[in-house]
């Protein structure tokens with residue numbers, strides 16, 4: 558299913574741990590870019606729903622596009638959201654957000670969808686399919702978002718406390 562917000566759950570958890578070293582904006586942008594192809598298939602009724610974009614090779618090619626465009630879009634978005642303390646998104650954070658974004662997308666979709674062939678063209682297999690149930694997968698993503706959100710603010714407060722103490 559294109560544009561599921563569930564993909565953001567693990568991203569929020571990673572953000573909580575890596576803080577400023579990881580761009581959640583670019584991660585989210587990568588989720589959108591990954592699902593443009595399935596969306597077009599749904600709209601036109603033609604092509605393989607989870608086709609080339611949903612392979613590890615496709616994800617490797619989409620990640621640079623997500624980093625290069627997402628850094629500037631993210632800076633723009635942060636300006637609109639009036640969060641100047643997070644601008645500019647640093648390039649390493651953009652690249653990390655993009656690659657973790659596209660690869661985690663493949664992992665989650667591999668568990669979710671029967672038609673995905675993540676290892677194509679080398680293999681037609683998908684060993685992750687329903688390795689856990691859909692219900693458990695959704696629960697994991699929701700819990701990751703909640704725990705990640707709480708952890709993000711806790712780590713953030715701890716870091717700024719340390720900074721204040723050191724100043």
Ligand SMILES: [Zn+2]
Nearest residue numbers: 559591592666
């Ligand atoms: Zn997808």
